[in-house]
Amino acid sequence: MSMDALLAIGASAGVLSIAVLRLSWSRAKRSVLLNIIGWVLLGGSLVAGWAAAGAWGASVASLWAMGAALAVLAWAAWRDPSPRSAGSNRRVGMVPEPGEPWQVSRRLATFAVVTFAAFATAVALGIVTRWAALLTGASEADANVLAFFSVPLIWAFLAFFVLMTHSRKRQLAIVVLPILAAIPALASGSML
Incomplete structure (x- = not known):
């Protein structure tokens, strides 16, 4: 054919x-x-x-x-026959109701954990990915590509898990514990 x-x-x-x-x-x-x-x-x-x-x-x-x-x-x-109706007025805690506290410090802390801490963890795990690729025989260029590819994916997963967790201790554990995996890679000088 x-x-x-x-x-x-x-x-x-x-x-x-x-x-x-x-x-x-x-x-x-x-x-x-x-x-x-x-x-x-x-x-x-x-x-x-x-x-x-x-x-x-x-x-x-x-x-x-x-x-x-x-x-x-x-x-x-x-062809949808549904009538044009007003959207739901239900809110999911995005903006507090009138008279409720704004909780700016809590929101800024969550922002910092998701952006800065989760990104730092993603970079650390990207370094681990590069280190592991070099150990398994990948070329320098392939190891770099794997590291650059893995960082945004890991960051997205970390951000998702941090935002789905309500406890600040669990959020910090999610972003701090994976950094421990980067210690051997950093100690071996994988960034060089």
């Missing part, structure tokens, strides 16, 4: 998978069979795209599926 035909099959399977999933999800009770068929078609679309042209083919097949999903969701939003 030619590359173009396989890529067309992958794109068509992606579009069809979105149609099947939309049909399944629009029912009062979702159909397990239609869900399975839809997800298998979506996986088949990815496999056909990859077989046709590697990562580029998988990207093209995925773009067709995403375009179909965008069209289906846009159509559903356009």
Whole structure:
């Protein structure tokens, strides 16, 4: 089978998978069979795209599926019969109610823990990542790329866990304890 035909099959399977999933999800009770068929078609679309042209083919097949999903969701939003009503007035502690204390120091402390402390921990763990890569035989350039790649990911995870924890002691433990893992890397001079 030619590359173009396989890529067309992958794109068509992606579009069809979105149609099947939309049909399944629009029912009062979702159909397990239609869900399975839809997800298998979506996986088949990815496999056909990859077989046709590697990562580029998988990207093209995925773009067709995403375009179909965008069209289906846009159509559903356009036809939505729900009345235009005011949004909920419920707040989740972002701004205190009138007469309540602002708790500025607590908010600034949380900001400092999430930004500065969590970032310092992420950098320390990035150094550990670089050190571990060098120990396993990676080149200097590959180890640097791994370190630069890992820092924002680690920072995002740390920020999430810190913001989901209400106890200040636990927040500090989340950002301080991982720094202990960086001590061997720093002691060996991995930053040089």
